[in-house]
Amino acid sequence: MRQIVLDTETTGLEPQQGHRIIEIGCVELENRRATGRHFHHYIQPDREIDEGALAVHGISNEFLADKPRFEEIADEFVEFVRGGELIIHNAPFDIGFLDAELARLNGRHPSMHALCSVTDSLVLARQMHPGQRNSLDALCKRYGVNNEHRELHGALLDARILADVYLVMTGGQTSLSLAGHDAEGDGEDSGEAEGIRRLSAERPRLRVIHAADEELARHAATLEAIAAANGGQCLWNEEEG
Template identity: 65%
Template structure:
């Protein structure tokens, strides 16, 4: 299974007002593991950038002056996402801008839906955490994802952060390594039992720490206090008697 986590930065918020894409960032997941493959491209939008948008992402017209226009990078971008399931936070925004750019290609006209399926991670988050804040920053805090470097929005950085959040939110995966060759992974070649790691029979026995007489007495005192407060039998003692 191949996922591509995607984010864009734009000249403004409204695609209907002719705003354009100025940055695309994508990271690849295969079988829910980061592969290290990514697509990152700044784009010359051929129009001004709203001051409010510049405050968010910090990308200036001077920086974009020598960058390629979208038509020059479209084929490479489409090849990267082709056949994947796109993971996008607030997908209608990004897909709307990408489709508008693709629509400008004329004879090469196509759409995101022609190349891949789209999953909106914001919709997933709202289902999983109804009534809570589900921005990317809020999800980072909820799932313990480090976003301390996110002082400004950036398409590739935000895609990398979203990939971590998506894996944690959809499967509880906490190891986000690039391969199965990391320390602590299971090597099925060395484990004929299907990857099950078995402890050696020659290992030293575990040390058993038994409660002292004083500790046992305090335990009984605690059970007496529970019995007095509840006015009934203590389940712990009933279970102990049954076991004996």
């Protein structure tokens, strides 16, 4: 399962008004693990950046003056994302800009939806947390993802932060490391087993606390959101055979 977490920065809000992409950042996940591969480019937009956009990302026309144009990096970008599942926060915004840039290439490449599938993490967050703030900053706070270094928006930085948020939001713990075993599981004894204290066979019976109706309802709602984000399938909703 290859996923590409993607973000862009732009000169303004509307591609229909001629606004352009000035930065693309992508982070690759394979089977829910970061591979270390990423795609990142600043782009010369051939137009002025709106003051409102400049206040958000801090990228100036002077900084972009010597950067490549989209047509120069398009082939590399398409090759990087082709066939993957894009994870984007507020996907219609970024996809709209990317499709507008691809359309300027006169049929050299198809639209984004023809290149890959798209999952909108904002839609998913709203399903899981209705009535709450679901901006990337709000999700970082909710899930304990550190974004203290995020003073301004940046495509690659935001893609990396979103990758962390998405993995926690959709699956919780993504790896399990047991003390005393190395990554390859060669079975060598680390010596830490000597510190294990075994429980007495005469230990008291454990108390069983059942979930309240409200907790069960929230659990069911979460499973429905997971199923909705995965084509109607959720392992925990399947009946035991």
